[in-house]
Amino acid sequence: MNLLAFKRVKGGVHPPEKKLTSSEPIKVAPLPDKVVVYMQQHAGAPAKPVVEVGQEVKTGQVIGEPQGPISAYVHSPVTGKVTAVTKVSSSVHGAMVEAVVIERTGEDEWELLPKVDFDRATKEELIELVKLAGIVGLGGAMFPTHVKLNPPKPVDTLILNGAECEPYLTIDHRTMLEKADEILIGVEIVRKILNVKNVYIGIETNKQDAIELLSKKWKNSVEVVPLPTRYPMGAEKQLIKFITGREVPSGGLPADVGVLVQNVGTVLAIKEAVVDRKPLIERGMTLTGEGVKNRGNWWIRIGTPISWVIEHLGGGFADGYEEIKVLMGGPMTGIPIGSLDTPILKGNNGITVIPEQKRKSTNCIRCSYCVHVCPMNLQPYLLDLLARKKKYDEAAEIGLLDCIECGSCSYICPANVEHVKSIKLAKKVYRSLRGGKK
Ligand code: SF4
Ligand code: SF4
Structure with a gap:
């Protein structure tokens, strides 16, 4: 080193x-019977659906076109029939998002690049x-x-x-x-x-x-x-x-x-x-955590509902836990999933299922541990305080937007202060107040 x-x-x-x-080799997941493909699974503007209900689609066919310079194409992950083009509530985005629902009708018939x-x-x-x-x-x-x-x-x-x-x-x-x-x-x-x-x-x-x-x-x-x-x-x-x-x-x-x-x-x-002319319709993903029976690494189709992943790949939830949480990602930066109908997204490198440990937050004791562990040289306790007081401009002056949301501060905090939660919200509000500018 x-x-x-x-x-x-x-x-x-x-x-x-x-x-x-x-040490688990990556296995190819079976094809799901249904996929729910979000039009917003990239930074920037959502894609615009270009298919209609009842239309037959091939694996790899474009179902969403980019809108604007920062956006991305979205493709059908399976061969099947479009059963809905609709808005769904996304716990990942904290908002309604447009989605194309496709019922699989058979094995892959490809539309290549x-x-x-x-x-x-x-x-x-x-x-x-x-x-x-x-x-x-x-x-x-x-x-x-x-x-x-x-x-x-x-x-x-x-x-x-x-x-x-x-x-x-x-x-x-x-x-x-x-x-x-x-x-x-x-x-x-x-x-x-x-x-x-x-x-x-x-x-x-x-x-x-x-x-x-x-x-x-x-x-x-x-x-x-x-x-x-x-x-x-x-x-x-x-x-x-x-x-x-x-x-x-x-x-x-x-x-x-x-x-x-x-x-x-x-x-x-x-x-x-x-080389292979394949659009991005599947990705590698780890299904892990003590809260699921079977753990492993998988090549999985984008749009596969997480409920299907837990049942068919994970063998269901593990017994013996009163409460468990399902995270899209890992325990440090993963997003808690409110609904198991949420599908696998392009950026989804893992599903982590772990016992829920309720931690009660108390007042900051000024130990400065959070300052020592912050990789961005920020003062997390102060950012949290300013964020909770809605003093967004002051928070921005001391580096609000430099926070990489790594969660190191919350992890180390003896008072269980949830800095990342307040900082994330403050960044969102500050940006929207400034018309989306940095
Ligand atoms: S680690 Fe927690 S208790 Fe210590 S200064 Fe930071 S916010 Fe306060
Ligand atoms: S989440 Fe932000 S404030 Fe907290 S340690 Fe990471 S970079 Fe620093």
Whole structure:
């Protein structure tokens, strides 16, 4: 481990890793009978449905078109018939969202992406194909990848994010072990688009097998950088600082320091779009936690209802718990799911089912633990206070928008203050008061 580099990263916590599924190979999930495909499963404007009730659709057929410069295509994950184009309540978005419901009628009949000759294709043609494939950041951010691949400033460094620092989740780890050759093809496609020489992959030291495998397989192409096992090592700004020493300015983008970061799953999706002509209709996902009977890693169709996932892949909820919670994602940043009708989204790297532990919040005791662990050098206790008092401008002055919502402050707090909850809400209100501007 690079100890000098280790000292460059501030804050963070060490929650129990609980990587219960790290030795479970990724299996292909059976096809669900019904999918519910949200038109809003990316950052930016929702897609516009372009299918009607009663219409037959093929796997990979476009069912939603992007609206505006930051948006994404949405494709049918199965072959079937559209049974509804409707608004549904989404506990992920905290709002009603438009969705296309499709009943599967049989096995996959594919509608593939246009064919490109990778050796001859221009950068613009490759980016257009990534756009047509509906690829978004699969690490959870869901930012449209074709926009990200066209950064506002030139970049000289590509970093692959293989940290997977969130407890419980293991899908990136397994993907690196099982799809190393395919990911490397994706790297070459991104390298051509960006015209970058320096390519790194950051992997936490708790995935030694992946570090060893990729160091061997990728030795002439990509530098493997072992990262300290510390949450939130996989956050973009932390990764960039550790690997390159460059610091993304407050309110800035990685491109401001010449870097672009891509999750390993996203790079695999780029390879599948360009080489196999497959749009993004499935993704890798970990189903985990003590609250579910069977745990594992799965390739699963987007739009599959979580109730189906828990029943058919998880064997149902585990016995013996009075209350359990279902999270889309891991325990640190995952979103609690209010309804099991919620479907798998493009950015959904895991479903974590864990016993509910009700923690009673008390008053802040000014211990400053939250300040010490904040990787963004913020004062979480003060942000929480200002947010709860609705003093949004003052909160913004001390870095409200720099919060990466990692949850380290709430995790460490002896008074169980729920900083992230109040900070998230304050960011939303502050942005809406400013007309959506940063
Ligand atoms: S960790 Fe909790 S109790 Fe300590 S200063 Fe922060 S908010 Fe207050
Ligand atoms: S204030 Fe934000 S960035 Fe800092 S520890 Fe809390 S959630 Fe993480």
